[in-house]
Amino acid sequence: MDNAFKDIVDKLKDSQSISKEDFAYLLERGDKDDIEYLFAAARDVAEKYFLKEVYLRGLIEFSNYCKNDCYYCGIRCSNRNAERYRLSEEEILSCCDIGAKIGFKTFVLQSGEDPYYTDDRICSIVRKIKIAHPDCAVTLSIGEKSKESYQEFFDYGADRYLLRHETADEEHYSMLHPASMSGARRKQCLFDLKEIGFQVGCGIMVGTPHQTVDHIYEDILFMQELQPHMIGIGPFIPHKDTPFKDEPEGSVDRTLRLLAILRLLFPKVLLPATTALGTADALGREKGILAGANVMMPNLSPSNVREKYLLYDGKICTGEEAAECNACLRARVSRIGYHVADSRGDHPDFV
């Protein structure tokens, strides 16, 4: 037992802030009991705002074409082994119909940065989903666009936008991305989205090559500035056809500690227990909820394209149907004493 560890947890819980030294201590020190104390504090704060509810977001991976070449990602444009696909508007709408039938109130439309989907096409899809399912939220996760494009998506009814910043440190950013991409531009997109009125999600991978504790602390400072509504984090998992194929996988333990710290720093934030966490550890998503996460993203993509949307190796849920992932997640949530919420699950401060 380590009283210093517990004192830092208490101080963090009371003040919703943490010094760099204390942050490093919580990430790297402590025994099993200390870590459980951190997780219990995070659960306690999550329960205060969300009871024991978990929100489900149906994820539709509608295209794996991407014009970018991020060194970590399996659908990078240089990967000639990726079998590319695009879903039609009708296919996307039918995914939403299936999702609505099994109770989802949020649809997340995710793709690579695929120029085939012009602003007009995205707006048309968003509007049709909102007409068919007016009680549901539409989340876009389609990468970097101009502020004008984001504004159009919003005007056509998109509610939320997910764009992980990947790392707040410009030098680290340049170790993960080709020179054509910039961390500053990525951050600007997030501020633009926020200003327009989206509920915004940023986030990072844990354990990307060259990532240090100082980098993650910089991520926290950036998040304190942005004040996102959602923070998506999961372990880095290598993909065999990328430059990072021989790099080690990110640590599940570190991901869970970071989830708990984020819950204590941002009590009301939406915090997913990600598919990457469930891939790195068979019980990773449950452990995530028990470390303060409150969102899960079941796969709603048609089963014939699932094994093509592979950002990393070993991704779970590629063989299942939408209904199977839904039932599986509901069972996993109730097994740990939580339950799936019926509401849209907007951020508590978002009206």
Ligand code: 5AD
């Ligand atoms: N391992 C884990 N997560 C990854 N992502 C992309 N590639 C990987 C990988 N190899 C994450 C990125 C991206 C999100 C959609 O998926 O953070 O923003």
Ligand code: FES
């Ligand atoms: Fe897809 Fe469990 S969530 S099979």
